[in-house]
Amino acid sequence: MKRIYFIGGLLLAFFWYSCSKEGRLDFVDSNLPAPAQISGVKVDPTPGGAILTYKLPADQNLAYVKAVYEIQPGVFREAKSSRYTDTLRLVGFGDTLNHTVQLFSIGKNEKSSEPILVGVAPKTPPVRSVFKTADFTATFGGVNVSFKNPDKADLAIVVMRDTTGNGKLVTVATFYTAAVSGNFAARGFESKPQKFALFIRDRWNNKSDTLVKSLTPKFEIEIPKSTWKPLVLPTDQTAIADPGYSIPNLWNGLADKRLYASSNASSLPQWITIDLGKKVLLSRFKQYMEQNFHCYIGSGLKTFELWGSNSPDPDGGWTQWTKLGTFNTLKPSGLPLGQKTAEDINYAVNLGADFNFETQPPPVRYLRLKSLETYSSSGQVVIMELTLWGQIVE
Structure with missing residues (x-):
C-alpha cells in the first residue's frame, strides 16, 4: 500500500511540475461568435x-x-x-x-x-524622397552616386548602363544601404561617352523614377604595386606587432592573409611612408580591413590623413608634404561600435572601403599615411591592404 501511495505522489508531483512549466491552457470555444469590432x-x-x-x-x-x-x-x-x-x-x-x-x-x-x-494616405515614401536627393556624376573609371536618406530606410540604389549602345539599360551595380547619407561609385567602365541611369528600390519592390545621364568616365588604371617599397624616415612609426606584420604586407594582395600591424605599445597619431617608385596622379584608393578582430572594432583604422610628396624631408618633418585629404572609413549600416551587418563586413573586407579626393591631388611619388583614430584601440593600427587607382605620370 505504501508503494502505491508513493507512486501516486510522484505522479501528482509530475503533473504539478508539468503544468507549472507549460503555463495555463485556455479553453477555446469554437462556438463563440466573432469578437466585436474596434x-x-x-x-x-x-x-x-x-x-x-x-x-x-x-x-x-x-x-x-x-x-x-x-x-x-x-x-x-x-x-x-x-x-x-x-x-x-x-x-x-x-x-x-x-x-x-x-x-x-x-x-x-x-x-x-x-x-x-x-x-x-502615407507621407512621401523614402523610395521617392531619397530619389529626389540622389545624383550621379562622372568619376575615374565610372560614375559616383550621392544620396541623402534621413529616415535611414533600407533601400537599394540601382545603377544601370547602356552596355550595347542600343538604348537597353542593364544593371551594373546595386548598393544596399540604411545610412542617413552617403556616396558610392560604380566603376570598371571605359573612358568614352555612355548612357547611365539609376533608380531606387525598397524591400517591398516599390521603385522610384529613373534618372538618366550621358557621362564619360575619367580614365584610370589600378596602380601596379611591383615598385612599392617602405621609406623609413626619422619620425615614422617603425615598431610593429611582430616581424610578420611589416609594412610591405599592405601591398601583398588580398589572397595573402598577412597584414600590417603596428606595435600594441604604439600611440596615436602615427605615420608610415611608402615609396611608389614612380610619380602617380591618384584618382581614388581603397583600404581593406582584417575581418576577424579589426573590422569596425579594435585596431581597425577609422580616421586618417593621406599626404603626398616628391622630395620628403630627410629629418622626417612635414614641410615638403601636401595633405591630400582627411578620411573616415564608412560603415554602411551606421550602427554603433560593436554592431555590424553582413553589408558592413562585405564592404570593408571584400569590396574595400572606397575613398575619393575632394580636390584632384598633384602627382606624387611618396605617400605618408597618418593614422589619427582607430575603432577602439589606444594606439595599434591594423590594415589588411591598400590599393590605388589613377594615372602613372612618370
Whole structure:
C-alpha cells in the first residue's frame, strides 16, 4: 500500500511540475461568435506607411486585430497587433495616394469580425524622397552616386548602363544601404561617352523614377604595386606587432592573409611612408580591413590623413608634404561600435572601403599615411591592404 501511495505522489508531483512549466491552457470555444469590432480609429501618416490607434472592444474572445491593405495592384500585406495593445503600424506603401485598409477583430477561435474600412494616405515614401536627393556624376573609371536618406530606410540604389549602345539599360551595380547619407561609385567602365541611369528600390519592390545621364568616365588604371617599397624616415612609426606584420604586407594582395600591424605599445597619431617608385596622379584608393578582430572594432583604422610628396624631408618633418585629404572609413549600416551587418563586413573586407579626393591631388611619388583614430584601440593600427587607382605620370 505504501508503494502505491508513493507512486501516486510522484505522479501528482509530475503533473504539478508539468503544468507549472507549460503555463495555463485556455479553453477555446469554437462556438463563440466573432469578437466585436474596434472603434475610434485614428490615422497618423508616416513616410510610406501609417500608425493606426484605436479603442479595443471589451470582448474576452478577442485575440488580436488584423489590418489587410494593398500596397501595389494585386499585392496585399497584413499587419497584426495583440489584444494587449491599441496600435498597428502599416508599412510598404510606395506612393502618397489614399489606400483603403480593412481592420478585423480576430477571436481566439480565429473567427473574424466584419471589417472596418479606413483611408490611409502615407507621407512621401523614402523610395521617392531619397530619389529626389540622389545624383550621379562622372568619376575615374565610372560614375559616383550621392544620396541623402534621413529616415535611414533600407533601400537599394540601382545603377544601370547602356552596355550595347542600343538604348537597353542593364544593371551594373546595386548598393544596399540604411545610412542617413552617403556616396558610392560604380566603376570598371571605359573612358568614352555612355548612357547611365539609376533608380531606387525598397524591400517591398516599390521603385522610384529613373534618372538618366550621358557621362564619360575619367580614365584610370589600378596602380601596379611591383615598385612599392617602405621609406623609413626619422619620425615614422617603425615598431610593429611582430616581424610578420611589416609594412610591405599592405601591398601583398588580398589572397595573402598577412597584414600590417603596428606595435600594441604604439600611440596615436602615427605615420608610415611608402615609396611608389614612380610619380602617380591618384584618382581614388581603397583600404581593406582584417575581418576577424579589426573590422569596425579594435585596431581597425577609422580616421586618417593621406599626404603626398616628391622630395620628403630627410629629418622626417612635414614641410615638403601636401595633405591630400582627411578620411573616415564608412560603415554602411551606421550602427554603433560593436554592431555590424553582413553589408558592413562585405564592404570593408571584400569590396574595400572606397575613398575619393575632394580636390584632384598633384602627382606624387611618396605617400605618408597618418593614422589619427582607430575603432577602439589606444594606439595599434591594423590594415589588411591598400590599393590605388589613377594615372602613372612618370
